[in-house]
């Protein structure tokens with residue numbers, strides 16, 4: 001029998017699946033969930049705990065899987081959807097994560113990039129138009145410290161920052177969202193354990209860590225379908241306004257303002273996701289321990305988002 005891989009991040013919400021879903025164990029596909037069941041609750045939690053990123057369907061079910069995805073997307077993005085905002089947020093977050101994973105796995109694939117780029121515009125719309133959209137996505141904990149999920153979170157904070165800063169041009173916000181989604185692309189290609197405070201890195205690890213923005217940007221710089229702004233964000237997302245960032249110790253006025261936004265958003269989610277600090281503590285840490293590295297108004301906006309999201 002022929003199987004096709006599908007991403008676990010596309011299986012969200014309480015919609016019943018119309019295909020059988022298999023997991024691979026020792027090179028064999030084992031039936032995990034039958035058609036008629038759904039992925040809500042503990043099933044999804046268990047898969048995340050095991051860091052299962054891909055599942056399999058029978059090739060003959062491909063059409064059914066596509067229609068499941070289409071239904072999920074329209075349930076999520078339709079402002080008159082009968083689904084709760086929490087369910088919609090889960091689906092939307094998963095779709096963004098899947099798009100990020102697709103591009104990060106095969107950046108040379110133009111179709112995946114275009115799909116992620118279109119998705120980024122839709123995602124911005126969702127965040128701007130849905131009152132509780134921001135909260136519904138940010139409340140989904142990145143339990144498996146997934147780089148794609150981290151990308152979605154940084155993209156979410158970035159869009160919220162842009163909104164508060166009065167950046168409304170749709171082209172700009174789309175590229176901001178996409179650049180933020182893909183910013184840590186290089187981490188998916190390295191074995192460096194990034195899920196601990198930088199103070200615990202030894203000199204070699206730190207050196208390698210500080211190269212990741214350049215490694216990521218260099219890997220995609222010759223791909224013609226990649227937008228310049230996105231490549232810039234990948235390169236500049238660790239720069240800080242007081243020249244304490246890397247790889248080029250740039251000053252605020254040498255960095256694309258969109259990269260400055262992603263850098264602030266990234267600094268916050270790095271502490272939350274990879275150092276496992278509770279969001280309210282994390283924003284305090286960012287404010288006090290990293291004073292001067294990010295614009296004060298960014299920090300104030302992030303403080304407000306955190307206090308409204310995690311009550």
Ligand SMILES: [Fe+2]
Pocket residue numbers: 183184212237238266
């Ligand atoms: Fe990074």
Ligand SMILES: [Fe+2]
Pocket residue numbers: 150154183184266270
């Ligand atoms: Fe990051």
